[in-house]
Structure formats: structure tokens, C-alpha cells
Amino acid sequence: MIHINDNYLKLKASYLFSDIAKRVAAHQQRRPEPAVIRLGIGDVTRALPDACVSAFHSAVDEMGADASFRGYGPEQGYEFLREAIAENDFQARGADINADEIFVSDGAKCDTGNIQEIFDGRSRIAIPDPVYPVYLDTNVMAGRTGDYRNGRYEGIVYLDGSADNGFVPDLPEEPVDLIYLCFPNNPTGATITKSQLKAWVDYAVASKAIILYDAAYEAFIRDDTLPRSIYEIDGARQVAIEFRSFSKTAGFTGTRCAYTVVPRSLMAYTASGDPHPVHSLWNRRHSTKFNGVSYPVQRAAEAVYSDVGKRQVAELIDYYMTNADLIRQAMQSLGYPCIGGKNSPYIWVSTGGKSWAFFDMLLEKTGVVCTPGAGFGTCGEGHIRISAFNSHENVSTAMSRIRQALS
Amino acid sequence: MIHINDNYLKLKASYLFSDIAKRVAAHQQRRPEPAVIRLGIGDVTRALPDACVSAFHSAVDEMGADASFRGYGPEQGYEFLREAIAENDFQARGADINADEIFVSDGAKCDTGNIQEIFDGRSRIAIPDPVYPVYLDTNVMAGRTGDYRNGRYEGIVYLDGSADNGFVPDLPEEPVDLIYLCFPNNPTGATITKSQLKAWVDYAVASKAIILYDAAYEAFIRDDTLPRSIYEIDGARQVAIEFRSFSKTAGFTGTRCAYTVVPRSLMAYTASGDPHPVHSLWNRRHSTKFNGVSYPVQRAAEAVYSDVGKRQVAELIDYYMTNADLIRQAMQSLGYPCIGGKNSPYIWVSTGGKSWAFFDMLLEKTGVVCTPGAGFGTCGEGHIRISAFNSHENVSTAMSRIRQALS
Structure with missing residues (x-):
């Protein structure tokens, strides 16, 4: 009889990003407007450099x-x-x-x-x-x-x-x-x-x-x-x-x-x-x-x-880092302590409360998707991750919505 | 102290295709002409289909x-x-x-x-x-x-x-x-x-x-x-x-x-x-x-x-299978029993002796590279694998050399 690798049964049942996807889908069902802006998963959004x-x-x-x-x-x-x-x-x-x-x-x-x-x-x-x-x-x-x-x-x-x-x-x-x-x-x-x-x-x-x-x-x-x-x-x-x-x-x-x-x-x-x-x-x-x-x-x-590739990659990085600056400044100006965003495309925001609750609140009030810190471990509780991987336009719209909703 | 996965030490020291590569390199050093024809490793040689x-x-x-x-x-x-x-x-x-x-x-x-x-x-x-x-x-x-x-x-x-x-x-x-x-x-x-x-x-x-x-x-x-x-x-x-x-x-x-x-x-x-x-x-x-x-x-x-992709893939398969027919016929006509080559790009030839010895002999006499069957397990002893993945020209040259040398 073929037995499974029983260690797989120890794995937590669900995966962070699929949980997020489900909550976002449910939100979009309830509230199709304004369009959701995804600053959750750390995926790039801009084209490959021309040299590549x-x-x-x-x-x-x-x-x-x-x-x-x-x-x-x-x-x-x-x-x-x-x-x-x-x-x-x-x-x-x-x-x-x-x-x-x-x-x-x-x-x-x-x-x-x-x-x-x-x-x-x-x-x-x-x-x-x-x-x-x-x-x-x-x-x-x-x-x-x-x-x-x-x-x-x-x-x-x-x-x-x-x-x-x-x-x-x-x-x-x-x-x-x-x-x-x-x-x-x-x-x-x-x-x-x-x-x-x-x-x-x-x-x-x-x-x-x-x-x-x-x-x-x-x-x-x-x-x-x-x-x-x-x-x-x-x-x-x-x-x-x-x-x-x-x-x-x-x-x-x-x-x-x-x-x-x-x-x-x-x-x-x-x-x-x-x-x-x-x-x-x-x-x-x-x-x-x-x-x-x-x-x-x-x-x-x-x-x-x-x-030419090096130059184009540098421009790409600068583009996202401009977003990172925007995000860090916006969150800090609202009184949320931040780590990251200076030498990293991620801004780690201290929410002062449970991270899934902040995730849900942010999604509900602004349509902005972040990643709850608790999904990365117990020490992530009380934080969210905001990603700079998106267009300037989306990031700046997201930050306007956040400033409006949370200030 | 970090320990290795000790199971790796059980692995046989060398890998079939690197052994072959070494023997071929040594042969080429000794005898640069005629050019070696590789019917060993099972790698395709023709371009991707245009549709792809x-x-x-x-x-x-x-x-x-x-x-x-x-x-x-x-x-x-x-x-x-x-x-x-x-x-x-x-x-x-x-x-x-x-x-x-x-x-x-x-x-x-x-x-x-x-x-x-x-x-x-x-x-x-x-x-x-x-x-x-x-x-x-x-x-x-x-x-x-x-x-x-x-x-x-x-x-x-x-x-x-x-x-x-x-x-x-x-x-x-x-x-x-x-x-x-x-x-x-x-x-x-x-x-x-x-x-x-x-x-x-x-x-x-x-x-x-x-x-x-x-x-x-x-x-x-x-x-x-x-x-x-x-x-x-x-x-x-x-x-x-x-x-x-x-x-x-x-x-x-x-x-x-x-x-x-x-x-x-x-x-x-x-x-x-x-x-x-x-x-x-x-x-x-x-x-x-x-x-x-x-x-x-x-x-x-x-x-x-x-x-169009299906048609081009079918042509590609036919091309290699024409080679397979050539190889099987050549080896059989020399009295070597063969399996494969009818519904497969590989021809498995019974050599009547040790497979590495046949590999060396074939390389020495004809410059054709095959794969010794013993490299695939003890039951592969006494056989070689010949691959149909090459150009018609190379396969037909290889078979001419083999007919000449072994008949």
C-alpha cells in the first residue's frame, strides 16, 4: 500500500495569498467600485526592459x-x-x-x-x-x-x-x-x-x-x-x-x-x-x-x-522606489510607524492592531489590497506589508484614498 | 554542526553521459578525422516548429x-x-x-x-x-x-x-x-x-x-x-x-x-x-x-x-523516425538483434559482448558515439542504445561507416 509523506499533513491548511484572493473576490462582489488596487502580492507590473x-x-x-x-x-x-x-x-x-x-x-x-x-x-x-x-x-x-x-x-x-x-x-x-x-x-x-x-x-x-x-x-x-x-x-x-x-x-x-x-x-x-x-x-x-x-x-x-540593460534596469528600480517613497511618506504622515521602503520595495507598517482586521478595514474603506503581516509568522502580527510594485498612478490613487479614509 | 544528507554519498561517483563525454574527447584528441557523429545522448537537433x-x-x-x-x-x-x-x-x-x-x-x-x-x-x-x-x-x-x-x-x-x-x-x-x-x-x-x-x-x-x-x-x-x-x-x-x-x-x-x-x-x-x-x-x-x-x-x-503546429510536429517526428528506420535496418542487416526504432527514436542493439567494449570499438573504428547499455543498469549489459536524433545526413554517414567497418 502506497503511503503519503505524512509531513504534508502538518502544513497549515491554507496559503496566505489564496486567503487574500478569496477576501478580495468577495469584496469585489459586494462593491465593484472603486476598482480594487493591489499592493499585496510582490509581483512586478512593468514590461521587461527593451534590452532583454x-x-x-x-x-x-x-x-x-x-x-x-x-x-x-x-x-x-x-x-x-x-x-x-x-x-x-x-x-x-x-x-x-x-x-x-x-x-x-x-x-x-x-x-x-x-x-x-x-x-x-x-x-x-x-x-x-x-x-x-x-x-x-x-x-x-x-x-x-x-x-x-x-x-x-x-x-x-x-x-x-x-x-x-x-x-x-x-x-x-x-x-x-x-x-x-x-x-x-x-x-x-x-x-x-x-x-x-x-x-x-x-x-x-x-x-x-x-x-x-x-x-x-x-x-x-x-x-x-x-x-x-x-x-x-x-x-x-x-x-x-x-x-x-x-x-x-x-x-x-x-x-x-x-x-x-x-x-x-x-x-x-x-x-x-x-x-x-x-x-x-x-x-x-x-x-x-x-x-x-x-x-x-x-x-x-x-x-x-x-x-543599456543596466540603465534600463536602474530606471525600473527607480520607478518602483518612487512608489515606495510615496507609500512610506503617506503611511508615516498618518502616524503609522514604518520599516522598509528605503532600500526595499516593501513597506512594513505597524498597524497598532490585528493585521487581518487592518487588512479587512483597508479593503473595505479604500479598495486597497495589502498583505497582513500575521500571514508571515506570529511576529508579523500587528503589521501589514505594502508593496511598491504597481504603476505610479495606482499607487498615488491608493495613497489618496488611504489619506482620505484614515486621516 | 551542519551535516550533509548522507544518502548522497551512496550515489555512484560518475554519471553516464559525463563518462561518454570524456571518452569522446580523448578519441577526438587522438583522431580528429573523420568527425565524430553523436548518436548517444537523446537530444533533438532540429529547429523548433515555425508555429512555436x-x-x-x-x-x-x-x-x-x-x-x-x-x-x-x-x-x-x-x-x-x-x-x-x-x-x-x-x-x-x-x-x-x-x-x-x-x-x-x-x-x-x-x-x-x-x-x-x-x-x-x-x-x-x-x-x-x-x-x-x-x-x-x-x-x-x-x-x-x-x-x-x-x-x-x-x-x-x-x-x-x-x-x-x-x-x-x-x-x-x-x-x-x-x-x-x-x-x-x-x-x-x-x-x-x-x-x-x-x-x-x-x-x-x-x-x-x-x-x-x-x-x-x-x-x-x-x-x-x-x-x-x-x-x-x-x-x-x-x-x-x-x-x-x-x-x-x-x-x-x-x-x-x-x-x-x-x-x-x-x-x-x-x-x-x-x-x-x-x-x-x-x-x-x-x-x-x-x-x-x-x-x-x-x-x-x-x-x-x-x-499548423500539429502538422509541423508530425513532420519533425517523421524526420527522426526515418532515421530510426535507417539505423534499425543497418544494424539488423549486420546481424545485430534490435528492439525499438519502430515506435521510438531509440534502437536497442544486442552487441553479443560487453557494452562499454562495443562503445569503444564503435568509436575507434567509425567515430560514431552510441550509449553503452550497461550505463542504464545491469540488465543493459550486452546492449547499446543508438539515438535517431540527428540529421539524415549524419545518420546515413554513420550507418555507412558502420556497415563498412563491421561487415
């Missing part, structure tokens, strides 16, 4: 002629893309990362979800609260937790975020093996300084732990003193894996391209305590269960690093 | 304009593609499959590799020998096997293929929970009849097992009496998951699109023996660890089902 579109078309043409057709590519990604990434995203910032340490993939969600597979099933996991749900859910599926009780899974070391620590969690008090960090943070928009990040790297070195560093939002950092990669920190090559994505950088959420950095010097340990390169484990996982990113998509991603 | 190229371009244009831009799509795939698949690949052949039972993905390798996650870690696994290595390797990684000894992993029920059973394995003698089947088979090219497949379905129904049916090569079936989908068999909706791909059908190996069918009536069982829908498990896995296929790629795949 041109490169995309050229590569599709290549696929349409026998002489230039490409079949299976390297599972790890084409050299042209891996080299552009290593040079531009790392070496240019003084981070010592080589092309063969880059694994191109179809999404940071996939990579952050799959990475835990290569580690021991009994690893002690540290996960921030609040946080993007994928880190937690994929460890639940893998059986690294007990049951879900009072909003938390047994067996996980939660790293609490709060107004006190500015949603940059403190080092754990109990020993952990695998640490998820995400900066600029989703959902809080909080950023981490070099000295704060150095403390995490030092902790990981001292305890032979590994940091899984999700930097999907690094392109939004405007403060040059903040680290954009964990590899800007001494010692990180020994203890960190970094996840990046073209989704938010260049509008690739529907086009799908991302990458993961696994330094060759990163070690995990066998049962007998011998060091084993993580690079070879991830390479084996990646080449056995993945068959590479679509070739035209890789060419579109490569174009992000051309001169 | 046009649809691909249109969708890239949509992504290049704010008004038509698409961000995150549904993880399960767009309705337009899921409906085209359900109608054309299943309903048109009398197989009762609905669009919401289709999960679009970026590859059958990913899906056949990931599917085991949703089942219990102690499931008893039946895997054909010889077979595509991904089924086995992903179960090793998940810890469902013991060590590798004498060419086999402990704890796996191997389903032996041989000349006697025409490489369609017999039902297992011991109880199993999860059964991998692949027809038309990779590597043997063997096909299964409806009555043979019915016996497997009946077995699975009786023993509450699940069949994982890899039909990536169904487009090559020319004999209308053979099943192209397991859902043409009564009872299969209760016991089978089917994997399909556009890779070999429409030349998508470098473009990346595939799908998996999970009928809503398919059940697995909780620890207490209660039935649980597999659809909801896979949906949870898919939406937690995957973020959908690139939108332009899904539009390109949809074009496979247009009238």
Missing part, C-alpha cells in the same frame, strides 16, 4: 533555425550568463565569486525550497519570523519539524523580529545548523548592515553552521554602505549560500530566471565529522533533478548586464 | 509592453495550455483527463525526480532495469535505498528487462508501493501493449500501489493499437500519474516545457490507512517549490496544438 526583449527575440530566432538551434544546455546554466553574473554582481563589488560557483535556475522560490534536501534531515533550522513562507514549508515537508501549535511548528528555532531589533533578528541562544536570512527582507523591507551581517557570519564560522542568504531584493538597495551580497563579508565564502533572482530586478516574475551561489570553499560535514564540499552536493542535486533554464530566457537575462 | 517560434515571439512582445505584460502566472500553468493538453492529448483519444489535472512544468526530468517527495520515505520502489537513471538516483537521495553493491542499490525491487520479455518487465513477485514504468522506453525503445499495461494497472489496483508512467516518447508511436497514455487503460485514473514532455515531441529540450497528470481520483494512504488525494499533495508541492513555466514558453507550447 531584444535579446529574447534573437534567441528565439536562433531556436527557429537548424543551424543555430540549441537543445539541452548545461544544467548549471550557460557560461555566458554565469560569467556575466560573477563579474557584474560579485567581482565588481569586491566579492570573490567565480562563474563556476553560480547555478542558474528558474526561480529563487525553487532554489530556496530545494536547498534543504542536500542537508541532514535532523538539522536544526533557524528561521526568521516574520518571513517568506517557503523556507518553513519546505522544511515541514521534509520532516524537520513537529506539529503546528499556536502559530508555530515544533522543532524550529524562530528568530524573532520586532520593532526593538528593527526586524533584524538577534543571534540564536540555542545551537542551530542551518540559518535562513533574507535582506532586504521580505516582508519587512528591513536591511542589515555589514557589521550586523559580520556577526552572523562569525557565528556560523564558530558553530560550523550554514547561512542560506536570500538576496532577491538586493537591487533595491540605495544606501551604498549596506552589503548587497553576503560575500562582501569576510568569511562568508566558508559558511554561506546566496540566492538571487531576476524577478524583481528586471521584471522576470513571468519570464523565470534566478541563480544560486555555492562557493567551492563551503563545507558541510559527514556523519563522522569530515568536511564535504556543498558545491558537489548541490551540483549533483541540480543536474539530477533539473535540466537547465530555457535558452532564450538565459539570453534575456544576460542582457541585464549590457550597458 | 511565431507564438514564442508574440508572447515576448507581450512581455515587452506594460499593457500586456504578465508577472507571476499560476504555478500549475496557464489555463490556455492546460486545456489544449487535456483536449488534444487525452480527451481526443478517449482518455478522461481534465485541464485541472494537468500540472505544467519545466521538464519531465524535474517532475519524475521530484514526484517521490510526496510519498512515504519507506515506500517500496520498483524500478525497471535498464532505465533512465533519474528514477533511481532521486530515490537514493531520498534515502529509500541501502548501499550500492554489484551494480545495484539494496532495497530497490528491480524489474528485469531481457530479450525473453522483450524488455517489458514482468509483474514483481514481492509487494511494492511505487512502480516506475516508461513506454516507449528509454533506453530500449520497447513499447507496451494495452493488455500488458492493463495487467500493471490491475496489479496496482489490487495492491494499492501507484504507477509513475513516463510517456515522454509517446509522440513516436506509429502503431495505432499501442496505448499513448496510461489513461487509455480502464482503472488507470485510480492508480497512475503520467509524465509528458514537449522536449522530444516538438524539440523543446532547450526551451523547457513538460507536464504531469495527476487524476483527482488517485489516492495514496495515510499512516492509519485512510485514502488521501495525491492531487492535493502534488499541488501543494508544486505551488510551494515551483513558480510556473516562463509565459512565452507556455505560448510556444500551446502552438503545438494548433493545426
Whole structure:
């Protein structure tokens, strides 16, 4: 008799964004006007940069002629893309990362979800609260937790975020093996300084732990003193894996391209305590269960690093950051304390009450959709996330409605 | 201290196709002429059909304009593609499959590799020998096997293929929970009849097992009496998951699109023996660890089902099958018994000796690259796989060289 992976039964029944979708649909049924403005899910709204579109078309043409057709590519990604990434995203910032340490993939969600597979099933996991749900859910599926009780899974070391620590969690008090960090943070928009990040790297070195560093939002950092990669920190090559994505950088959420950095010097340990390169484990996982990113998509991603591509991506980021400024200013002027929105497309608003209640009130009074902080963990309670991913027009209409309704 | 998933240490050190690549490189060094002809790896060589190229371009244009831009799509795939698949690949052949039972993905390798996650870690696994290595390797990684000894992993029920059973394995003698089947088979090219497949379905129904049916090569079936989908068999909706791909059908190996069918009536069982829908498990896995296929790629795949797309795909298949005929006839005329090549792009040749020795001899004498059968399992010993994926010119040159050298 075939049995299911019983760990799936521990997963909370419903998913944050489907709950939101249901409430929004019900609201639209009751109140079709004014039109709903979605500042909830973190999805980009603007077209791909022209440089990417041109490169995309050229590569599709290549696929349409026998002489230039490409079949299976390297599972790890084409050299042209891996080299552009290593040079531009790392070496240019003084981070010592080589092309063969880059694994191109179809999404940071996939990579952050799959990475835990290569580690021991009994690893002690540290996960921030609040946080993007994928880190937690994929460890639940893998059986690294007990049951879900009072909003938390047994067996996980939660790293609490709060107004006190500015949603940059403190080092754990109990020993952990695998640490998820995400900066600029989703959902809080909080950023981490070099000295704060150095403390995490030092902790990981001292305890032979590994940091899984999700930097999907690094392109939004405007403060040059903040680290954009964990590899800007001494010692990180020994203890960190970094996840990046073209989704938010260049509008690739529907086009799908991302990458993961696994330094060759990163070690995990066998049962007998011998060091084993993580690079070879991830390479084996990646080449056995993945068959590479679509070739035209890789060419579109490569174009992000051309001169014109860089300029167009910068304009795209500026566009959304203008929205972020608008949102943060509006919410602050109404007396709501905010984090994020300065080096991040997310504004994390302290609501002074239950976050689902604020979500419902905001939807009812203004037709604006946000994301309730409680959906990201118990420490998210009392907050909402507002996303800057929308048109200037929609964001400014949304803020007018909010000012009118809440002041 | 972070420990590795020790199961990875059980994996055989090297991978079939990298071994081949090394031997070919060494050969080319020694003997640059005549040029090597690769009939080894099963990768297509001809351009994408024009219908797909046009649809691909249109969708890239949509992504290049704010008004038509698409961000995150549904993880399960767009309705337009899921409906085209359900109608054309299943309903048109009398197989009762609905669009919401289709999960679009970026590859059958990913899906056949990931599917085991949703089942219990102690499931008893039946895997054909010889077979595509991904089924086995992903179960090793998940810890469902013991060590590798004498060419086999402990704890796996191997389903032996041989000349006697025409490489369609017999039902297992011991109880199993999860059964991998692949027809038309990779590597043997063997096909299964409806009555043979019915016996497997009946077995699975009786023993509450699940069949994982890899039909990536169904487009090559020319004999209308053979099943192209397991859902043409009564009872299969209760016991089978089917994997399909556009890779070999429409030349998508470098473009990346595939799908998996999970009928809503398919059940697995909780620890207490209660039935649980597999659809909801896979949906949870898919939406937690995957973020959908690139939108332009899904539009390109949809074009496979247009009238002109169907015609162009049929021409593509015919082209490769003309090669398959050439190869089979050449090898048979030299006295080598062959399986496959009639309803499959692979010809499985009985070499009468060790398969790596035949591989080396063939490479040395003719510059033709095949795949040694032993690389697919112990029962593959004494065979080689020759692939029809190449140009007419290359295949006919290769066969001339082989006739000359071996007759």
C-alpha cells in the first residue's frame, strides 16, 4: 500500500495569498467600485526592459533555425550568463565569486525550497519570523519539524523580529545548523548592515553552521554602505549560500530566471565529522533533478548586464522606489510607524492592531489590497506589508484614498 | 554542526553521459578525422516548429509592453495550455483527463525526480532495469535505498528487462508501493501493449500501489493499437500519474516545457490507512517549490496544438523516425538483434559482448558515439542504445561507416 509523506499533513491548511484572493473576490462582489488596487502580492507590473526583449527575440530566432538551434544546455546554466553574473554582481563589488560557483535556475522560490534536501534531515533550522513562507514549508515537508501549535511548528528555532531589533533578528541562544536570512527582507523591507551581517557570519564560522542568504531584493538597495551580497563579508565564502533572482530586478516574475551561489570553499560535514564540499552536493542535486533554464530566457537575462540593460534596469528600480517613497511618506504622515521602503520595495507598517482586521478595514474603506503581516509568522502580527510594485498612478490613487479614509 | 544528507554519498561517483563525454574527447584528441557523429545522448537537433517560434515571439512582445505584460502566472500553468493538453492529448483519444489535472512544468526530468517527495520515505520502489537513471538516483537521495553493491542499490525491487520479455518487465513477485514504468522506453525503445499495461494497472489496483508512467516518447508511436497514455487503460485514473514532455515531441529540450497528470481520483494512504488525494499533495508541492513555466514558453507550447503546429510536429517526428528506420535496418542487416526504432527514436542493439567494449570499438573504428547499455543498469549489459536524433545526413554517414567497418 502506497503511503503519503505524512509531513504534508502538518502544513497549515491554507496559503496566505489564496486567503487574500478569496477576501478580495468577495469584496469585489459586494462593491465593484472603486476598482480594487493591489499592493499585496510582490509581483512586478512593468514590461521587461527593451534590452532583454531584444535579446529574447534573437534567441528565439536562433531556436527557429537548424543551424543555430540549441537543445539541452548545461544544467548549471550557460557560461555566458554565469560569467556575466560573477563579474557584474560579485567581482565588481569586491566579492570573490567565480562563474563556476553560480547555478542558474528558474526561480529563487525553487532554489530556496530545494536547498534543504542536500542537508541532514535532523538539522536544526533557524528561521526568521516574520518571513517568506517557503523556507518553513519546505522544511515541514521534509520532516524537520513537529506539529503546528499556536502559530508555530515544533522543532524550529524562530528568530524573532520586532520593532526593538528593527526586524533584524538577534543571534540564536540555542545551537542551530542551518540559518535562513533574507535582506532586504521580505516582508519587512528591513536591511542589515555589514557589521550586523559580520556577526552572523562569525557565528556560523564558530558553530560550523550554514547561512542560506536570500538576496532577491538586493537591487533595491540605495544606501551604498549596506552589503548587497553576503560575500562582501569576510568569511562568508566558508559558511554561506546566496540566492538571487531576476524577478524583481528586471521584471522576470513571468519570464523565470534566478541563480544560486555555492562557493567551492563551503563545507558541510559527514556523519563522522569530515568536511564535504556543498558545491558537489548541490551540483549533483541540480543536474539530477533539473535540466537547465530555457535558452532564450538565459539570453534575456544576460542582457541585464549590457550597458543599456543596466540603465534600463536602474530606471525600473527607480520607478518602483518612487512608489515606495510615496507609500512610506503617506503611511508615516498618518502616524503609522514604518520599516522598509528605503532600500526595499516593501513597506512594513505597524498597524497598532490585528493585521487581518487592518487588512479587512483597508479593503473595505479604500479598495486597497495589502498583505497582513500575521500571514508571515506570529511576529508579523500587528503589521501589514505594502508593496511598491504597481504603476505610479495606482499607487498615488491608493495613497489618496488611504489619506482620505484614515486621516 | 551542519551535516550533509548522507544518502548522497551512496550515489555512484560518475554519471553516464559525463563518462561518454570524456571518452569522446580523448578519441577526438587522438583522431580528429573523420568527425565524430553523436548518436548517444537523446537530444533533438532540429529547429523548433515555425508555429512555436511565431507564438514564442508574440508572447515576448507581450512581455515587452506594460499593457500586456504578465508577472507571476499560476504555478500549475496557464489555463490556455492546460486545456489544449487535456483536449488534444487525452480527451481526443478517449482518455478522461481534465485541464485541472494537468500540472505544467519545466521538464519531465524535474517532475519524475521530484514526484517521490510526496510519498512515504519507506515506500517500496520498483524500478525497471535498464532505465533512465533519474528514477533511481532521486530515490537514493531520498534515502529509500541501502548501499550500492554489484551494480545495484539494496532495497530497490528491480524489474528485469531481457530479450525473453522483450524488455517489458514482468509483474514483481514481492509487494511494492511505487512502480516506475516508461513506454516507449528509454533506453530500449520497447513499447507496451494495452493488455500488458492493463495487467500493471490491475496489479496496482489490487495492491494499492501507484504507477509513475513516463510517456515522454509517446509522440513516436506509429502503431495505432499501442496505448499513448496510461489513461487509455480502464482503472488507470485510480492508480497512475503520467509524465509528458514537449522536449522530444516538438524539440523543446532547450526551451523547457513538460507536464504531469495527476487524476483527482488517485489516492495514496495515510499512516492509519485512510485514502488521501495525491492531487492535493502534488499541488501543494508544486505551488510551494515551483513558480510556473516562463509565459512565452507556455505560448510556444500551446502552438503545438494548433493545426499548423500539429502538422509541423508530425513532420519533425517523421524526420527522426526515418532515421530510426535507417539505423534499425543497418544494424539488423549486420546481424545485430534490435528492439525499438519502430515506435521510438531509440534502437536497442544486442552487441553479443560487453557494452562499454562495443562503445569503444564503435568509436575507434567509425567515430560514431552510441550509449553503452550497461550505463542504464545491469540488465543493459550486452546492449547499446543508438539515438535517431540527428540529421539524415549524419545518420546515413554513420550507418555507412558502420556497415563498412563491421561487415
